Amino acid sequence: MATKTLFNTVVNWFIRQRIDQIENFIKNPIETQKGVLFSQLYHAENTDYGKIHGFSSISDYEDFQRNVPVVTYEDFEPFIEKARRGAPDVFWPGYIRKFAKSSGTTNAKSKFIPISEECLEDCHFKAGKDLLSIYANNHPENTLFLNKNLRLGGSSELYEDFNTKFGDLSAIMIENLPFWVEITTTPSKKVSLMSEWESKLKAIVTEVKNEDVGSITGVPSWMMVLLQRTLKETGHATISELWPNLEVFFHGGISFKPYKEQYRKLIGKDINYYEIYNASEGFFAIQDRHGSDEMLLMLDYGIFYEFIPMDTFHSPNRQAIPLEEVELGKNYALVITTNSGLWRYLIGDTVKFTSLSPFRIRISGRTKHYINAFGEELMIDNVENALAKACDATGATVTDFTGAPVFMKEGESGAHEWIFEFSQNPSDLEQFTDVFDDTLKSLNSDYEAKRYNNMTLKRPVVHVAKPDLFYNWMSSRGKLGGQNKVPRLSNDREYIEPLLELNA
Structure with missing residues (x-):
């Protein structure tokens, strides 16, 4: 126990050092974003995409707007397919060996989102560390690393194709996690990588019911299914009876509002809830204040952000704007340029800014998920x-x-x-x-x-x-x-x- 306590203390001290860097981009948001953009352009100027769109001649944001088009997945798919089939230097230097397979919620057709090593390390894994850093900074009395984190990913089967791997982002991340993360998480990698949901659910319950879980991470709807199954299996009335040290739920993917009261009853005590905003394309925002319903836009993950006002989204003359031009309370379609080589990519989400200093957002919907059959523009x-x-x-x-x-x-x-x-x-x-x-x-x-x-x-x-x-x-x-x-x-x-x- 003394060793675990020391480990908890040391890890908490280490991850809180990142707070200084977060405060730096909060103080210098526009400079941080410009640095991200021009670093990406320089890095990729000799790729096929960089040569087509003249990356080497871009000297300011206006050049970037003129030279590089805003694209959907369908527009960018030929370049992705070329990279999937083994071609190097297509839209990002070198070979892309990993692709996150995502069908989204509307299209049956699968999308293959490129995951570079830079994206994996400097975006997704960095964000995971930041989430812990922010939580530890807000709750210095936490005992997060004395107990296990229960993770619930998606369908985690990985496939080999054209000498590349593709699967859910969760599978790619679990396959590449450092060893110390595996020590502190449950269920095991073997169970996490199972693909058939019902069998996987049973296996997870068998493993986690005997663990001392201090935190849980996942999509609220599916996590609720798992927790309810676990209670049924163990005969406990509430999750806090089974896991008395549970202190936080890191959640994302869907709105937590419809589930808040259900979780309070299910867990049987008040715990902390922290929202995250991530997708196969990148990790974008983290709730940085306890009890808040807004998230801090993370500006130093190798992602350059632009925004299209939704009131002009369907106009042929629509224009994306940079971070410094956004306004409070307006709906924007999110456009991203990433360190996996997605250039001015329309991700399909809409956001609203709730604060401009620092830049905080709420997810307001999807560009394709609305009802506007009669001009009502319901989001x-x-x-x-x-x-x-x-x-x-x-x-x-x-x-x-x-x-x-x-x-x-x-x-x-x-x-x-x-x-x-x-x-x-x-x-x-x-x-x-x-x-x-x-x-x-x-x-x-x-x-x-x-x-x-x-x-x-x-x-x-x-x-x-x-x-x-x-x-x-x-x-x-x-x-x-x-x-x-x-x-x-x-x-x-x-x-x-x-x-x-x-x-x-």
Whole structure:
């Protein structure tokens, strides 16, 4: 025990040294970002992509804007395929041997996101250390390294193809973690790398139920499934009975708002919650203040950030802007240039800035995940805030949900149709619907205008889902576990129709 205590003290001291560097980029954000951009350009000027777009002649940001186009995955895919098939110096110096396979939430087609050694070390692993540094700095009394961290990744099977490896980002990271991380985490690498979700879940429960877990890391929805299975297996009433030293949940991937009250009951005591914003393409932001609902944009991970205002996103003349030009409270599509060779890449997420000194953000949605069938421009952050109000008013707890438009026909107004899966049903479903609707009106003037006198939009159509509806639907799509997410909003009825059929 004395050795573990000393180890905890030494590690806490070491990781807190990083705080000085974080404070430096907070004080010098624009200079830090310019340094990142021109370092990347210099590094890649002799690649195929660098020669095509004249990286060596770029001397300022305006040149960068003119020379290098904003791209989607589909635009960039030919270069990625060339690198996957073994060609060096395509968009990043040398060979790219690792690719994170990601289908996202909308496309069935797989994406292969390049993961360079620089990205792995200076972005993803650096961010993991920073998360611990920030937590240790905020909670100097922590005992994080006296106990295990329970990690829950996605489908972790790695594949060999064209002399490169591809798989979930979690698989790539687990394969390349330093030995000391393996000592402090559970489940074992063998179990973490299992691919079939149900078998993996059983194996994880078998391993973790006998560990002393002090922290947990994962996507809230899937972590909840694991914790509930663990309680069922062990017969404990709450997680804190099983793991009395549990002190923090590091979570990301989806909004935590719908799950907050459920976790409080499930764990059985107050713990700390820290949000992270990462993806296969990079690690972008970390909650840096205890109890906050916003995240610090991390500016020295080899990622250069740009932003497209969503009110011009669908315009042929849209322009990305740099960090120094962003405004508070506006929705922006995120554009990234990374140390894996993604150049002005549209990741598909939208963010809002909540602070400009330092630069802090909230994730507001997806560029493809919205409802705008009638000009209402409904984004996920509107929905989550309205949902929180409706739950508070009716004592409800929502597990999962999705929404879609009901299109106009035969002279009738349209509507929005919702399926909500509750772990605690609302005391009055009509009141729940009214509060949800009224809050959306108060948050979104476009929605309010379309709802006026039911002229364009009628009152929302709300369905209560059967237990485990979303779990069974995700299972039927081969999307169980880890990094897979339920699509919350859609501008068509692709997702809601099969869910309604299963719910019948």
